[in-house]
Every structure is written in structure tokens, then in C-alpha cells.
Amino acid sequence: MASTAAISQLRRYFLQEQELGVSELVLGRKPVIANPGRNGALARYQKQISGCTKCPLSKTRTNFVFGDGDPRADMVFVGEAPGHEEDLQGKPFVGAAGQLLTKIIEAIKLDRSQVYICNILKCRPPGNRNPEPREIELCEPYLIRQLELIKPKVICALGTFAAQTLLKSATPISKLRGQVHYYHDIKLVPTFHPAALLRNPAWKRQTWEDVQLVRKIYDQERADG
Ligand code: URA
Ligand code: URA
Numbered sequence: 001m002a003s004t005a006a007i008s009q010l011r012r013y014f015l016q017e018q019e020l021g022v023s024e025l026v027l028g029r030k031p032v033i034a035n036p037g038r039n040g041a042l043a044r045y046q047k048q049i050s051g052c053t054k055c056p057l058s059k060t061r062t063n064f065v066f067g068d069g070d071p072r073a074d075m076v077f078v079g080e081a082p083g084h085e086e087d088l089q090g091k092p093f094v095g096a097a098g099q100l101l102t103k104i105i106e107a108i109k110l111d112r113s114q115v116y117i118c119n120i121l122k123c124r125p126p127g128n129r130n131p132e133p134r135e136i137e138l139c140e141p142y143l144i145r146q147l148e149l150i151k152p153k154v155i156c157a158l159g160t161f162a163a164q165t166l167l168k169s170a171t172p173i174s175k176l177r178g179q180v181h182y183y184h185d186i187k188l189v190p191t192f193h194p195a196a197l198l199r200n201p202a203w204k205r206q207t208w209e210d211v212q213l214v215r216k217i218y219d220q221e222r223a224d225g
Contacts, residue, residue, distance in 0.1 A: 049064075062088055063086075065123070068118070077115060077156045098194070101194045107211065154214055157190040164176075
């Protein structure tokens with residue numbers, strides 16, 4: 001427990017530093033008192049793009065589903081597109097597949113609030129049909145920018161669309177999964193989509209192995225600083 005006097009002293013010290021123009025305090029790897037310009041960049045970006053009308057999905061959506069979680073997370077999960085519940089709530093992975101994703105994250109001893117979750121498409125395809133190539137092409141720059149701002153240490157691509165889009169690959173998810181790939185210089189592990197696991201529970205074991213690998217990379221990369 002810090003004493004009141006020690007806290008006052010620290011406060012004076014930080015105020016002095018601030019007056020001297022110091023905008024970041026680095027304790028460990030990431031700034032704890034971050035420059036607001038950098039800290040708010042993802043939120044500003046969300047505001048900037050949430051009115052998007054680049055494709056027709058903007059006409060049928062209820063909400064633009066930007067993403068959710070820690071803007072400075074070291075682990076990012078990328079799914080396919082919002083479904084019914086996500087469209088209504090404006091948050092990714094809050095329906096049945098989302099509940100399973102929450103359990104998967106907890107299985108590797110993390111909480112949803114410690115990671116970042118988003119999708120390839122920010123708007124729901126009507127009737128949950130597959131994303132169309134043109135929709136992916138128009139929406140992908142948003143994901144690219146999000147990942148540039150978050151700078152995660154590891155990405156888990158959930159399902160065919162996320163894996164194939166991020167890796168620029170046409171290889172089936174069953175072949176891509178379980179191995180370390182790269183998205184630029186960031187390690188990426190594809191696995192099955194949680195909605196696919198609801199239909200094929202037999203794939204759960206492989207998924208659990210894949211996310212253990214994601215956790216291992218996360219720990220290694222964080223230890224390396
Ligand atoms: N499936 C996805 O791919 N993303 C969501 O946000 C919800 C379901
Ligand atoms: N189809 C998908 O979209 N994802 C999977 O993980 C498997 C099949």
C-alpha cells in the first residue's frame with residue numbers, strides 16, 4: 001500500500017514531467033500514461049468510418065460493427081462478419097458463436113477485455129450469407145488500419161474468410177489451421193470459426209490445440225518485449 005504522502009509526491013512529479021512536455025510514461029513495454037493522440041486513435045478511427053456507405057450492406061445494417069476489446073491488446077481475433085445479434089448490438093461475437101469464442105478465450109486463461117475482437121466485414125450480410133469478394137475488397141482497408149493501430153503480437157484468424165483474406169490464400173482452413181503464418185511481421189494462427197464448431201463439435205479439439213499455440217506465441221512475444 002502506498003502512503004498518501006508518497007502518492008502526492010508522485011503526483012507532483014508527474015505534473016512536473018507533463019509541464020516539461022513528457023507525454024508518455026513507459027513502464028514495461030507499452031506506455032501506461034499514453035499520449036492521448038495515440039491512445040484515442042482507434043476510437044477516432046471508429047468515429048471516422050462508422051458512417052461508411054461504400055457498399056450496399058450499409059443500407060441493410062442496423063449497426064456498423066467496428067470491433068471490441070483493448071485497443072492496445074497483444075492478441076487479436078478476426079472473424080468473418082456480424083450476424084443478427086452483432087448487427088443489433090453493434091458488437092462483434094455476442095451471439096451463439098460469440099459465447100463459444102468467449103469460452104475459447106477463457107480456455108487460454110484470458111478475458112475478452114484483454115484481447116481485441118473484430119471482423120473482416122463491419123456490416124452484416126443479409127441472412128448471414130457469405131461475404132462477397134467486392135465487399136471484402138471495400139471493407140478490408142478498415143481492418144488493415146485497425147491492425148496498424150493496435151499492433152498486436154499475435155493474430156488468430158477465425159474461419160475461412162478471415163484466414164484466406166489476411167493470408168491472401170485460397171487454401172482451405174483445414175489445411176491452414178494449426179500452423180504459424182505471418183500477416184506482415186505479425187504471427188498469425190488460423191483456426192476453425194466458432195460457428196463451424198457449433199455445427200461440427202468434433203473440430204473442437206483441434207481448435208483448442210490451435211488456441212494453445214496462439215497463447216504460447218503471445219507469452220513468447222511478450223517475454224521478448
Ligand atoms: N461470426 C463472425 O464471424 N463474427 C461475429 O461477429 C459474429 C459471428
Ligand atoms: N467454414 C468456415 O467458414 N469456417 C470454418 O472454420 C470451417 C468451415
